[in-house]
Amino acid sequence: MDGPSEASGALLPPASQTVDEPPKTVKTTEQLWADYGSVPEPTKPEYVCRSCVEMDGEEASHLTASPASDDSSLEDEGPYEPGRDELCPAPVELSSHYWDNVTTTYMQIWPLLVGNLLEWYEFGVFAYVEPQITENFFPSEAITWLVFSLSLIMRPLGGIIAGKLSDHLGRKTILVLAMWGMTISTIGQGLLPSDKTGGIWGLSVGMPLMIVLRIIQGLSAGAGIGGISTFLSEHSKRQNLGITVSWIHVSSNFANALAGGQVMLLTLWLSDDAMALYGWRIPFVIAAIPAAWLLGNIDRLHEEDEHKHLIDANEEGQKEEETINKEDSSFGSAWENTKKDFMKAKDVFMTMDPDGPWNVVKRNKTKITMLILALAPKVSIRYMAPIYGPTYVDDEGGSGEVGLGASVLSQFIVFLLALGVGWLTDLYGVGRVLIWNNILVLALGFPLFYLLGVHAENSLWVIMLLGVAFGILQSLVSTSYLYVAEMFITSTRGATTGFAYNTASAIWGGLAPFYATMLKGQIQYFPAWYAGFCGLIGTVVIFWNRNEHFAGRIRQVHIRRDPY
Numbered sequence: 001m002d003g004p005s006e007a008s009g010a011l012l013p014p015a016s017q018t019v020d021e022p023p024k025t026v027k028t029t030e031q032l033w034a035d036y037g038s039v040p041e042p043t044k045p046e047y048v049c050r051s052c053v054e055m056d057g058e059e060a061s062h063l064t065a066s067p068a069s070d071d072s073s074l075e076d077e078g079p080y081e082p083g084r085d086e087l088c089p090a091p092v093e094l095s096s097h098y099w100d101n102v103t104t105t106y107m108q109i110w111p112l113l114v115g116n117l118l119e120w121y122e123f124g125v126f127a128y129v130e131p132q133i134t135e136n137f138f139p140s141e142a143i144t145w146l147v148f149s150l151s152l153i154m155r156p157l158g159g160i161i162a163g164k165l166s167d168h169l170g171r172k173t174i175l176v177l178a179m180w181g182m183t184i185s186t187i188g189q190g191l192l193p194s195d196k197t198g199g200i201w202g203l204s205v206g207m208p209l210m211i212v213l214r215i216i217q218g219l220s221a222g223a224g225i226g227g228i229s230t231f232l233s234e235h236s237k238r239q240n241l242g243i244t245v246s247w248i249h250v251s252s253n254f255a256n257a258l259a260g261g262q263v264m265l266l267t268l269w270l271s272d273d274a275m276a277l278y279g280w281r282i283p284f285v286i287a288a289i290p291a292a293w294l295l296g297n298i299d300r301l302h303e304e305d306e307h308k309h310l311i312d313a314n315e316e317g318q319k320e321e322e323t324i325n326k327e328d329s330s331f332g333s334a335w336e337n338t339k340k341d342f343m344k345a346k347d348v349f350m351t352m353d354p355d356g357p358w359n360v361v362k363r364n365k366t367k368i369t370m371l372i373l374a375l376a377p378k379v380s381i382r383y384m385a386p387i388y389g390p391t392y393v394d395d396e397g398g399s400g401e402v403g404l405g406a407s408v409l410s411q412f413i414v415f416l417l418a419l420g421v422g423w424l425t426d427l428y429g430v431g432r433v434l435i436w437n438n439i440l441v442l443a444l445g446f447p448l449f450y451l452l453g454v455h456a457e458n459s460l461w462v463i464m465l466l467g468v469a470f471g472i473l474q475s476l477v478s479t480s481y482l483y484v485a486e487m488f489i490t491s492t493r494g495a496t497t498g499f500a501y502n503t504a505s506a507i508w509g510g511l512a513p514f515y516a517t518m519l520k521g522q523i524q525y526f527p528a529w530y531a532g533f534c535g536l537i538g539t540v541v542i543f544w545n546r547n548e549h550f551a552g553r554i555r556q557v558h559i560r561r562d563p564y
Contacts, residue, residue: 098426101240106247109235112228113251114294115179118287119221120252122186123151124259125283127387127513128404132280136194137207145514147211151218152502152510158222159498160361163230174494175227176295181220183291185213190284196277225505226498229481234490238560242425242433242479249418249478256386257411259283264404360495367487367554370545371500372507374434375484377441377531377538378477379509384449384527385470386410388513392449392527393466395520398456406467413471418478425479431546431556431563434483437476438538444473445531453525486563487556508534 126133126148134144162174192209193202228248236244262283270279361368384392386407393403425433448469455461481501488496516526523529546564549556556563 098239101237102243105236105240105244109232109244109247111294111297112175112231113247114290114297115175115182115224116228116248117251117255117258118179118186118291118294119182119224120255121259121287122182122189122217122284123148123221124256124387125186125263126189128260128263128390129280129283130391132276133210135276136196136280137192137203137210142514142517145517147214149506149510149514150211151214151221152506154215154218155222155225155502155506155510156499158219159226159502160222160358160495162219162223163226163494163496163498164360165494172231174223175231178220178223178227179291179294181216182224183287183295185217185220186284186287187291188213190281190287222498222502225481226494226501229485229501230493230497233482233485234493239426241482241560242427242430243419243422245482245485246418246422246425246478248481249475250415253386253411253414253418253474257408257415260386260404260408260411262286264401264408267401267404360492361499364488364492364496367556368496368500368503370541370548370554371484371487372504373541374438374538374545375480375501375504376508376534376541377438377445378434378480379505380512380531380534381441381445381470381473382477383505383509383512384516384531385466385474388516388527389452389466389470391513392516393452393456393462396453396456398462399459402459402462403456403466406463406465409463409467410471410474413468414475414478417472417475421475421478425482429563430479430483430486431542431549433476434480435539435542435546435564437473437480438535438542440473440476441531442535442539444469445535446528448473449528449531450525453528483563486560 130141130144130148134141138144138147158178162178165174189210192206192213194206195203198205225248229245232245232248233241263280266279266282267275389407389410390400390403393406394400421433448465452462452465455465484497484501485493487500512527512530515530519526545554545556548554549564
């Protein structure tokens with residue numbers, strides 16, 4: 001032959017010449033998501049969802065999801081087939097290893113629960129020492145409750161910005177920064193100069209700093225609760241999601257009980273003057289102990305979830321380097337790790353499209369609106385009963401100390417019942433449990449608050465109503481965080497969940513004590529009317545949500561099937 005063979009239609013290189021391997025391509029998030037949610041081709045290995053892996057050898061009925069071309073198509077509010085899920089189409093069934101998995105999961109997530117406890121502890125302390133804070137910083141009770149509400153007003157902003165960053169960087173990075181923000185703001189409030197300690201100078205410095213720290217607390221808390229609920233919904237085993245997410249409610253109510261218990265003991269031990277001078281500061285400063293322990297152990301969290309698949313594929317080379325750095329930094333201080341997280345967050349924030357988070361909200365506006373309205377009963381009872389309840393009892397002629405004790409009792413009741421509600425959620429679906437709660441708030445919210453106001457001077461009535469009845473009612477919303485996380489796809493879940501839940505908390509919960517303080521002279525027993533109004537809105541909307549789900553007009557499940 002005079003030349004190389006062309007029988008195959010292509011020139012063959014000499015035997016001594018090597019053929020360069022084609023360059024490796026890194027898939028974009030959109031390309032990965034298309035593979036992640038599409039029907040597997042016969043020649044392509046099928047992605048096995050986490051539910052199937054968790055069946056522990058039992059047969060799993062894995063359903064393939066409907067095709068998805070890109071991220072945005074999954075967010076379009078168009079028709080879809082109910083019961084089919086882009087992420088995890090397998091039905092959830094409780095296995096014989098259910099309680100073993102619960103214990104294992106708890107051992108992995110306890111740093112998050114301590115962080116959530118720290119967040120709610122601060123809210124509880126501020127609410128329970130509101131009279132002393134008013135005496136030290138503000139001219140009226142209404143202004144103090146407005147400053148309290150300021151943290152809740154800032155939470156949606158913190159939720160959407162931090163959520164968007166977590167969609168880029170991972171949930172753990174943002175959670176670490178949120179924990180630092182909550183720690184600084186909580187301890188800082190207990191160290192501020194005030195009118196009692198510094199006269200006019202103390203007031204002129206302390207009051208604006210109190211407002212600044214409340215803003216930091218709100219931004220951090222918005223990042224924290226959205227990040228925690230998202231992390232748990234993605235990290236936990238699918239069949240245990242209900243009881244795992246209910247730990248958020250357990251830790252938050254235990255935090256309020258801890259805050260209320262401390263304030264109650266301080267009011268018994270100290271005189272009114274001593275309580276106003278320095279006693280109210282003690283619960284804020286004591287938070288340094290669990291905060292130091294938390295920040296020293298937060299690196300134990302591992303982001304083993306479907307969100308990690310998106311990050312790994314989009315930043316494959318960078319991820320390998322980050323993994324090495326994380327392994328090396330595990331022996332360093334928590335502060336060094338936090339500085340690295342802060343620099344990563346700053347780099348992403350500086351290059352992020354300013355309209356990016358809001359575009360995510362606009363694409364999901366119907367779902368977010370549904371959630372904000374459907375959560376009205378949950379957050380109204382959550383704030384009006386344990387937070388504002390002691391003040392309400394005092395305003396109606398009862399004993400504020402008895403009201404505070406009843407509030408602490410209600411928190412312990414939630415602490416005992418919340419995990420049972422999580423188990424019911426795993427059995428019957430998070431949507432169904434939330435429907436039960438909204439109906440009960442509609443039926444009982446008005447009469448319970450009305451009777452509490454009428455019988456405020458009777459300690460037994462206060463204990464039975466504010467302590468027992470509202471404790472049972474609050475426990476039924478233990479898994480509402482999962483209902484929010486279910487609504488959204490993984491790549492945007494951080495921003496959408498953070499914004500939706502925190503907006504509902506600000507409107508219906510955080511501002512509720514301010515509403516009550518401003519209107520108590522115009523509307524008698526305002527909390528009763530408010531609870532009935534929120535119960536009505538939430539019940540109507542939750543049934544609307546259910547109808548939209550079964551009609552196939554809105555994708556309402558992205559983690560587990562059959563929420564109702």
